[in-house]
Amino acid sequence: MxxxxxxxxxxxxxxxxxxxxxxxxxxxxxxxxxxEYSEDDARKIVRALQKEVDSAKARFLGDSGGKDTDFRLED
Structure with missing residues (x-):
């Protein structure tokens, strides 16, 4: 152990x-x-980072968390 x-x-x-x-x-x-970046770009970056922090937190609390996805500013 x-x-x-x-x-x-x-x-x-x-x-x-x-x-x-x-x-x-x-x-x-x-x-x-x-x-050079837009406010929308900044929001997308912060949202993606927060989503991953929230997912990690959920996993420590016993939830399965979300699926793994790669970050993209433009699709």
Missing amino acids: RDKRKKFIDLAEARVNRAIKDIRLIGNLANKNSY
Whole structure:
């Protein structure tokens, strides 16, 4: 049982830190001096991120969560 706990801690720390870093990089896209985007683009990005956080939260609370889909600004 202790091995499962250690594996969980190791993976959780690595994955959460990687996710935080990537979210910060996504935040850098908000720089209007470097990028051009619409309010709709920004809403889509925030909505997609929130949806995945909500899905992860649901899985920790025992729900099955949603299906995996790739994010696209334009279809």
